[in-house]
Amino acid sequence: MYRTAARRLLGAGFTTSRLLRLPKPRPTTTIIPYSYCTSSMESPIGNQSVNPNQSDPTAAREEGHRRDESRKPRAEFQEEQARVLAASLRHVPRLGWTEEAMIAGSREVGVSPSIVGSFSRKEAALVEYFMDECLQLLIDRVDSGLDLQNLIPSERVSKLVRIRLEMQIPYMSKWPQALSIQAHPVNVPTSFKQRAMLVDEIWHTVGDGASDLDWYVKRTVLGGVYSATEIYMLTDDSPEYRDTWAFLDDRVKDAFDLKKSIQEAKYFAQDIGAGVGKSFQGLMNGVMQTMSTRGGRSSAF
Amino acid sequence: MALRLLSSRRRLGSIVLSYRSPLASLHSHATSFGFQQVKEEEKSKLVSNVFTNVASSYDIMNDVMSAGLHRLWKERLVGKLSPFAGMKHLDVAGGTGDVAFRIFDAVNSVKRRALRKVDEASIEETQIYVCDINPNMLNVGKQRAAERGLSDNRSLVWVEGDAEALSFDDDSMDGYTIAFGIRNVTHIEKALAEAYRVLKRGGRFLCLELSHVDIPVFKELYDLYSFQVIPNLGELIAGDRDSYQYLVESVRRFPPQERFAKMIGDAGFEKVEYENLVGGVVAIHSAIKL
Numbered sequence: 227m228y229r230t231a232a233r234r235l236l237g238a239g240f241t242t243s244r245l246l247r248l249p250k251p252r253p254t255t256t257i258i259p260y261s262y263c264t265s266s267m268e269s270p271i272g273n274q275s276v277n278p279n280q281s282d283p284t285a286a287r288e289e290g291h292r293r294d295e296s297r298k299p300r301a302e303f304q305e306e307q308a309r310v311l312a313a314s315l316r317h318v319p320r321l322g323w324t325e326e327a328m329i330a331g332s333r334e335v336g337v338s339p340s341i342v343g344s345f346s347r348k349e350a351a352l353v354e355y356f357m358d359e360c361l362q363l364l365i366d367r368v369d370s371g372l373d374l375q376n377l378i379p380s381e382r383v384s385k386l387v388r389i390r391l392e393m394q395i396p397y398m399s400k401w402p403q404a405l406s407i408q409a410h411p412v413n414v415p416t417s418f419k420q421r422a423m424l425v426d427e428i429w430h431t432v433g434d435g436a437s438d439l440d441w442y443v444k445r446t447v448l449g450g451v452y453s454a455t456e457i458y459m460l461t462d463d464s465p466e467y468r469d470t471w472a473f474l475d476d477r478v479k480d481a482f483d484l485k486k487s488i489q490e491a492k493y494f495a496q497d498i499g500a501g502v503g504k505s506f507q508g509l510m511n512g513v514m515q516t517m518s519t520r521g522g523r524s525s526a527f
Numbered sequence: 528m529a530l531r532l533l534s535s536r537r538r539l540g541s542i543v544l545s546y547r548s549p550l551a552s553l554h555s556h557a558t559s560f561g562f563q564q565v566k567e568e569e570k571s572k573l574v575s576n577v578f579t580n581v582a583s584s585y586d587i588m589n590d591v592m593s594a595g596l597h598r599l600w601k602e603r604l605v606g607k608l609s610p611f612a613g614m615k616h617l618d619v620a621g622g623t624g625d626v627a628f629r630i631f632d633a634v635n636s637v638k639r640r641a642l643r644k645v646d647e648a649s650i651e652e653t654q655i656y657v658c659d660i661n662p663n664m665l666n667v668g669k670q671r672a673a674e675r676g677l678s679d680n681r682s683l684v685w686v687e688g689d690a691e692a693l694s695f696d697d698d699s700m701d702g703y704t705i706a707f708g709i710r711n712v713t714h715i716e717k718a719l720a721e722a723y724r725v726l727k728r729g730g731r732f733l734c735l736e737l738s739h740v741d742i743p744v745f746k747e748l749y750d751l752y753s754f755q756v757i758p759n760l761g762e763l764i765a766g767d768r769d770s771y772q773y774l775v776e777s778v779r780r781f782p783p784q785e786r787f788a789k790m791i792g793d794a795g796f797e798k799v800e801y802e803n804l805v806g807g808v809v810a811i812h813s814a815i816k817l
Contacts, residue, residue: 302797302817303815306817325611329611332729337727337728337729338701338727338728338729338730339611339614339701339729340609340611340614340701340702340727340729340730340815341729341730342609342611343607343608343609343610343702343731344731
């Protein structure tokens, strides 16, 4: 489900203007809107201005090819773009999340760097691709048997966030740039969606059974924890990022404590509400009785 | 309105319509020259005449007809292209060099060089070829280059050639643009096939062209402007009403956005998209060769 969602997300960025889906073959009809022509002008002559026979045999062959596999060309170019982005990632530590990295990546794949111009929001496309890839890697890690059984929920969350953040270590020198790209107003919708998907995936793996308001609260809190840790990591110099993981553990514990405190606050509110409600009800009953004895009329309540 | 135009066409009577003899109709195909039907061999000659006449006042007329908007459209085109240092670019039907100069500036701008790590060698390698069928238009372009001090620059190359039979090698260009030129080509499919041929894998095709407007009231206003105002402006400023009548008619004859996009797809291009500017008065079609 997440794989298709990720693909859809990546695809959504590329279809800002109208994308042509090659349709079923239509008969080429001729329209001569203004009949200036003398009466001897027959329609075959007008036809030839649209006749594909005039084009090269190669074009005709490709046209036939297109009709048979109208879906295939579109899939190919998306694969090609994915390949270029994957190759570009190798140049990011050196060149940053920039067009230069993408140009270098496209050269590696053997494609003209002009293709970079066709990515909408170029650098953002690279960052978003990376985020999707990381999410995919995380899902794969989890599916291929990550041992979470012996851990309590807070430790599970810690472990998953740690795995995800470790994927960013090779790019750590340029990660602030990626964050600033993600924060551009144009890019915020997509980056927000990607983080939401990530957080959702983590909670799902941990074994979340929440519903209603709790679902949103959990995702929001974890989103906050994740972002805080991510930013802390940017300035962490400790060997193997030990300080970051300690920070992460503390924050997750706080979050779970917060959850407990929210729960406690809820119960407290309910109790008070019940108490007040009872006394309010008692009050209303008293009032009703008084009114009925006084007025001798039936109560509208 | 159609009848009035018909009568005005008859009065000029300089174009031969020889469909009386069946032999002629067997051998010569017809194509459109504005709202007229003419023989194919004649169209390129007629187009050449039009542009010989308009060459000297082409830029001024563009400014007047589009109220300066054509500059913005060309900026948008070059922005979409996203030029890079070291690219080999071909601008077809770009006689006076508008698009070519913009690409040159984009690649060489000091701001760009300062912000990004570009090595000087790749800037040297940049080649922008300007191809046009009409030598007069190219001369105007060369003159403008000289005015900017670029006449000796090796990056800009002015080539005379036909969009349907380009003299460039296969897989040699990173980018191909054609701004306001493709409607003048006799066989659009051939021009598209040539574009496909010369582009490298991953190369982009971009076409800026006057296109069809569908918005109800605006369409009528646009038609009024095209048929009433523009030929008069042509007469006033360039002293050539017929050429501008042809220009306006050729816009109407050109396929609408979707159909042109399909033609581009048929030529083998991928990711064919188009963007309407000013409600469809102008459209930028873009595609990639893969």
